[in-house]
């Protein structure tokens with residue numbers, strides 16, 4: 079199933095690139111045509127225009143998470159404490175700054191290259207929809223302030239309600255350093271720019287086998303590419319492609335709904351710009367308007383993959399459509415009569431730390447990888463492209479030296495414990511948050527189990 083965004087974007091671009099045929103050679107072969115793969119290709123061309131780069135995509139560029147996400151382009155500010163705990167203060171400061179700069183880099187890039195990605199730099203509101211959520215941003219805001227990084231400020235409750243367009247919000251903090259984009263148009267725009275820069279793109283060309291070499295050989299159904307360097311930018315599909323990564327991520331769905339156009343009704347709620355609104359649950363509700371007057375709402379943490387296998391349930395109408403519609407009407411009672419245009423879902427690659435990780439395959443340093451964005455990849459995948467380009471070019475710089483490049487920082491338990499444990503924790507979170515919605519004290523066991531999911535720090539979008 080094509081997600082709504084990709085359908086919209088495809089109607090305006092050149093269609094399908096050819097599938098890989100025959101035995102070919104490239105300097106760099108990038109496997110995966112999402113944000114990570116395409117930003118890497120572009121960063122490589124920007125630094126070394128003579129490189130011969132081929133991108134192999136299983137389906138269409140953008141068919142993975144990059145063409146189906148909520149388009150909330152956020153920073154790593156909310157992850158500062160996790161970054162500091164894992165990587166130390168100096169690197170945490172550098173990465174948060176870089177994540178803030180990524181918002182502007184992407185804005186500039188789409189402007190300069192004429193990509194109509196509906197980039198709106200209207201900031202983000204982290205809100206509380208229950209009393210238990212009030213104040214959850216305080217510790218990270220204090221730490222950010224102490225390092226001169228804090229772009230957040232508390233907003234009076236009536237202003238939160240007005241800017242978010244919903245009386246469900248009790249409190250909130252606002253940061254102007256965030257944007258929203260049309261993810262389908264962004265990813266297809268990156269594809270167009272990569273092609274114009276001379277990158278060869280092959281769609282409907284899944285990697286079926288990877289021979290390490292060197293040189294490495296990537297085999298597809300009708301061809302192969304021999305390359306000195308390979309970049310695996312496979313996101314949630316990495317666990318299927320390389321079983322060694324199976325326990326490095328938990329694959330969990332994010333589900334979305336979008337309404338028909340209703341600009342007047344939306345305008346009347348107060349939601350008048352491209353602000354991204356997120357509440358402070360563990361599996362957050364997030365929503366935003368679109369420039370053509372629709373409301374999009376999403377929530378992560380619904381369906382889990384067993385053993386890293388991405389089954390068809392991740393590629394269809396959302397199984398949670400009714401629940402999401404109810405939530406949408408809870409936030410926006412005035413939209414009750416507005417039909418949904420579509421619902422869909424997609425797999426997210428939740429890492430143990432809640433942060434992406436990068437590296438080189440053991441024993442095959444010419445093969446690099448990057449994944450694990452944990453539901454917050456629209457902005458950070460731009461940084462991912464810079465990291466992977468530095469690894470490919472063997473540069474000695476802040477990106478190649480970053481501790482993000484040391485591979486997974488932890489592993490999930492093996493199956494069937496991981497799957498059973500995921501459901502146990504998910505159900506505990508649901509009970510805890512239902513109790514909090516009703517202003518009841520959650521059971522201690524649910525609080526304890528929920529802490530496993532939040533231990534890695536605040537998860538922005540899952």
Ligand SMILES: Cc1cc2nc3c(=O)[nH]c(=O)nc-3n(C[C@H](O)[C@H](O)[C@H](O)COP(=O)(O)OP(=O)(O)OC[C@H]3O[C@@H](n4cnc5c(N)ncnc54)[C@H](O)[C@@H]3O)c2cc1C
Pocket residue numbers: 109110111112113114115134135136137138139140141142143144145146147148149150151152283284285286311312313314315319331332333334376422423424425426449451452453454455456457459539
């Ligand atoms: C429903 C949903 C909502 C989200 N909302 C947000 C949001 O609002 N904000 C945010 O920051 N993040 C969000 N995310 C996360 C974000 O979309 C991802 O972190 C980001 O798109 C990752 O980009 P990527 O290129 O690494 O992965 P992908 O875009 O998934 O790219 C991987 C590509 O590899 C291809 N592939 C797989 N197997 C093979 C193979 N064998 N051979 C060749 N190609 C292969 C896939 O088809 C895919 O195109 C959301 C994710 C989902 C699923």
